[in-house]
Amino acid sequence: MVYTGNLHTHSTFSDGKHSPREIIEAAIGLGFDVIGLSDHSYTDFDSSYCLPPVRYEEYKNEVRALQTEYADRIKVMLGIELDYFSNPQDKEGFDYFISGVHYVKANGVYHPIDLSAAATQKCVDEGFGGNKVAFAKAYYDSVVDSLKEKPLFLAHFDLITKHGVPDQTDPHYINVAKQALDAVLEADIPVEVNTGAMARGATDWPYPAEFLMRHIAEKNGRVTLGSDCHDCTKLDYAFDVALSALRRNGVRSIWNYNGTQFVEQEI
Numbered sequence: 001m002v003y004t005g006n007l008h009t010h011s012t013f014s015d016g017k018h019s020p021r022e023i024i025e026a027a028i029g030l031g032f033d034v035i036g037l038s039d040h041s042y043t044d045f046d047s048s049y050c051l052p053p054v055r056y057e058e059y060k061n062e063v064r065a066l067q068t069e070y071a072d073r074i075k076v077m078l079g080i081e082l083d084y085f086s087n088p089q090d091k092e093g094f095d096y097f098i099s100g101v102h103y104v105k106a107n108g109v110y111h112p113i114d115l116s117a118a119a120t121q122k123c124v125d126e127g128f129g130g131n132k133v134a135f136a137k138a139y140y141d142s143v144v145d146s147l148k149e150k151p152l153f154l155a156h157f158d159l160i161t162k163h164g165v166p167d168q169t170d171p172h173y174i175n176v177a178k179q180a181l182d183a184v185l186e187a188d189i190p191v192e193v194n195t196g197a198m199a200r201g202a203t204d205w206p207y208p209a210e211f212l213m214r215h216i217a218e219k220n221g222r223v224t225l226g227s228d229c230h231d232c233t234k235l236d237y238a239f240d241v242a243l244s245a246l247r248r249n250g251v252r253s254i255w256n257y258n259g260t261q262f263v264e265q266e267i
């Protein structure tokens, strides 16, 4: 097995279906060495999916207790997925955090970019006068800026493609995405190959797009694997598909975090 864990999971503390304990038990069932909880940090303009501030301590205490209880069976890590527009201090007191950009801010309005094609198109129209490349540039600028917090890895690099709004064959879009990817690779922050949208039936491909996987291979960049799990029965969903896509595009290894450091594993 080339993957030994998953550090991108969501429990009932944010928008996941299962409790931290159920996720840990599922990870043990798969023979994982490490499992990380990474519920969504709080965004004050949209509280529909994230961890409310009053529950941070409860979340930390519960996962810490499970960490101790399961110590002889699996390494449990307490993490958080820090949204770009959350308070950066929300990452304090966790074993790790990952960065995710889920909104594009335009004219003072936060537009969700993974909700629906209509919501994404509304952002393009109202925020960028219909210019999809300018929309993509704004998104990728946030992605690059999120790295200043130094996350363990970057979640779903090209999430804006989820509903098919940017034209991924447009050379201008390709250029914008590759430039942002270069900045991530230069910072040497692993790029997550993310099967979350596949698990929810929204796409039949993982993030990032294959032309970006090729770019990573050419630049000898690092990737890690995450399922962005919101349902513990899909903890390793489509990891085989993601690995095939990586191999097909010239990526020779993935980097698994073992709880202390990233370990390179040939694929």
Ligand SMILES: [Zn+2]
Pocket: 081, 100, 101, 102, 155, 156
């Ligand atoms: Zn996310």
Ligand SMILES: [Zn+2]
Pocket: 008, 009, 010, 081, 100, 155, 228, 229
């Ligand atoms: Zn996530």
